[in-house]
Amino acid sequence: MNEPTPSPAQKPQKISCRGITKSFGAKRVLAGVDLDIAEGESMVVIGGSGTGKSVTIKCILGLLKHDTGSIKVDGVEVSNLGARERERINTKFGMLFQGGALFDSLPVWENVAFGLMHAQKMKRRLAREKAIEKLAMVGLGADVGRLFPAELSGGMQKRVSLARAIATEPEVIFFDEPTTGLDPIMADVINNLIFETTRKLGATTLSITHDMASVRKIADKVAMIHGGKIIWCGSIKEIDRSGNPFVEQFIHGRADGPIQMQVRRL
Amino acid sequence: MRLALRLNPLALIGRAFFGILSTIGRLALFMAESVTHCVRPPFFPMLVARQVIEIGYYSLPVVGLTGIFAGMVLALQSYTGFSRFAAESAIPNVVAISMTRELGPVFAGLMVAGRVGAAMAAEIGTMRVTEQIDALRTLSTNPFKYLVVPRLLAGLISLPILVLVADIVGIMGGYLVAVYKLDFNADAYINNTIDFLEPLDVGSGLVKAAVFGLLIALMGCYHGFHSKGGARGVGTATTNAVVSGAILVLIFNYIITEAFFSR
Ligand SMILES: Nc1ncnc2c1ncn2[C@@H]1O[C@H](COP(=O)(O)OP(=O)(O)OP(=O)(O)O)[C@@H](O)[C@H]1O
Ligand SMILES: [Mg+2]
Numbered sequence: 001m002n003e004p005t006p007s008p009a010q011k012p013q014k015i016s017c018r019g020i021t022k023s024f025g026a027k028r029v030l031a032g033v034d035l036d037i038a039e040g041e042s043m044v045v046i047g048g049s050g051t052g053k054s055v056t057i058k059c060i061l062g063l064l065k066h067d068t069g070s071i072k073v074d075g076v077e078v079s080n081l082g083a084r085e086r087e088r089i090n091t092k093f094g095m096l097f098q099g100g101a102l103f104d105s106l107p108v109w110e111n112v113a114f115g116l117m118h119a120q121k122m123k124r125r126l127a128r129e130k131a132i133e134k135l136a137m138v139g140l141g142a143d144v145g146r147l148f149p150a151e152l153s154g155g156m157q158k159r160v161s162l163a164r165a166i167a168t169e170p171e172v173i174f175f176d177e178p179t180t181g182l183d184p185i186m187a188d189v190i191n192n193l194i195f196e197t198t199r200k201l202g203a204t205t206l207s208i209t210h211d212m213a214s215v216r217k218i219a220d221k222v223a224m225i226h227g228g229k230i231i232w233c234g235s236i237k238e239i240d241r242s243g244n245p246f247v248e249q250f251i252h253g254r255a256d257g258p259i260q261m262q263v264r265r266l
Numbered sequence: 267m268r269l270a271l272r273l274n275p276l277a278l279i280g281r282a283f284f285g286i287l288s289t290i291g292r293l294a295l296f297m298a299e300s301v302t303h304c305v306r307p308p309f310f311p312m313l314v315a316r317q318v319i320e321i322g323y324y325s326l327p328v329v330g331l332t333g334i335f336a337g338m339v340l341a342l343q344s345y346t347g348f349s350r351f352a353a354e355s356a357i358p359n360v361v362a363i364s365m366t367r368e369l370g371p372v373f374a375g376l377m378v379a380g381r382v383g384a385a386m387a388a389e390i391g392t393m394r395v396t397e398q399i400d401a402l403r404t405l406s407t408n409p410f411k412y413l414v415v416p417r418l419l420a421g422l423i424s425l426p427i428l429v430l431v432a433d434i435v436g437i438m439g440g441y442l443v444a445v446y447k448l449d450f451n452a453d454a455y456i457n458n459t460i461d462f463l464e465p466l467d468v469g470s471g472l473v474k475a476a477v478f479g480l481l482i483a484l485m486g487c488y489h490g491f492h493s494k495g496g497a498r499g500v501g502t503a504t505t506n507a508v509v510s511g512a513i514l515v516l517i518f519n520y521i522i523t524e525a526f527f528s529r
Contacts, residue, residue, distance in 0.1 A: 063403060063404070086403075095401070095404040097397050101397040101398050114405050118308075119407065
């Protein structure tokens with residue numbers, strides 16, 4: 001199951017998941033997810049609400065323990081790491097949480113500078129300058145840096161969270177719905193930012209989004225998750241002629257199709 | 267589960283028993299993990315200092331108030347009792363020994379369990395349910411080192427200081443009532459207190475305080491860390507932290523007293 005993909009021209013796999021399963025109690029959320037992300041690639045995972053997109057990312061990050069399956073980062077199995085190795089692997093990662101997850105006891109700039117100060121041992125002054133630079137990249141001024149997360153609007157929190165995720169310039173960045181809750185213009189700014197960080201820093205990214213405009217802007221490859229499995233995976237160019245009825249329904253946002261929402265009609 | 271089965275007394279006892287066992291197991295693991303992180307770098311001295319201020323400094327008013335009134339009522343009550351046997355001269359001694367051995371540590375412990383245990387559980391619990399603890403881990407910072415260890419150390423450091431304050435303030439409260447209300451001689455009262463008080467009286471109280479501080483912080487962190495399910499889960503965690511903290515204070519008060527004074 002684990003042999004490398006045949007094409008020799010391909011870049012090495014940064015992240016490679018095979019058959020990840022995860023259940024919460026009796027509820028099976030992931031039923032064998034296979035996902036490969038090549039180095040420097042921007043992978044976008046799409047799929048309905050509650051299909052396990054966030055859970056997949058959390059398994060890769062080691063925040064949730066998957067039941068079976070293998071997850072490799074740079075070819076190294078990370079499924080059963082001890083706390084210290086996990087910490088070391090996580091220095092390669094940056095994560096934008098769906099709910100922001102900003103530290104509400106710290107001012108905004110310290111949130112952004114957290115990884116710089118603690119994981120990279122950067123001096124406070126320097127880290128602060130860097131943080132303000134990153135805040136500027138997401139369209140927030142230095143004055144916002146002095147506020148606390150609770151004093152920000154939802155969209156501003158999202159942007160601070162994005163700044164925190166990219167502040168340490170990690171090798172792999174996970175974006176869990178980066179543009180949800182932003183106005184269309186700011187959403188486009190953020191999409192551009194994600195696009196640029198991937199291209200300029202050469203970062204590998206795994207993003208989750210429901211927003212097709214965002215998918216078209218940032219994705220190299222798209223994977224669709226449904227019923228706990230990746231049911232389609234291909235490059236962004238192929239998405240409009242995927243020939244997959246699930247993907248078709250999703251990208252056109254139709255209520256009728258193979259995906260049935262669990263709602264009762266009036 | 268069927269209702270009949272749920273109310274079956276044997277099943278009830280069994281479930282409680284296994285619940286307690288698994289809680290003790292999880293607590294022991296939590297404690298062990300915290301201790302290993304206490305001795306391995308990186309350390310966060312600034313966070314310890316901040317927690318000492320949070321636990322120690324901001325608890326001074328509450329602990330001081332409970333201390334002074336405890337000392338005052340102690341003098342008053344022992345007067346009404348002891349005057350029947352014409353044993354009023356024992357009052358300074360009774361106040362000093364009761365304050366330093368028992369009331370200082372226990373009252374300070376209970377007040378701090380309410381004030382600080384609740385705050386810790388609520389703060390860490392909120393961080394848990396809003397994924398801030400997950401965020402810490404993705405930023406390669408161990409939540410035990412960053413959140414738990416500073417609080418445990420601060421509890422260990424602050425409570426003895428608070429208890430010392432409670433002792434002094436409590437004895438002063440006894441003095442005020444004795445001298446201004448019960449017409450004791452001021453010099454004699456102070457001499458009596460100093461002559462009879464032994465280092466072990468104060469020392470045992472401080473040992474108790476250190477243990478209480480650790481237990482209260484442990485309960486706050488443990489319940490916060492394991493809270494789940496939004497605001498309601500945090501509420502439950504807070505209640506559990508206060509209740510278990512207070513009960514442990516009383517249990518360990520007895521155990522330590524027994525260790526020090528029973529022969
Ligand atoms: N900690 C947990 N405990 C129990 N169930 C969970 C937990 N986390 C997630 N789930 C369940 O797993 C399923 C997938 O959740 P997940 O957060 O991955 O959805 P998602 O695909 O990210 O959806 P959305 O697009 O709405 O964010 C949900 O049905 C949820 O109920
Ligand atoms: Mg999600």
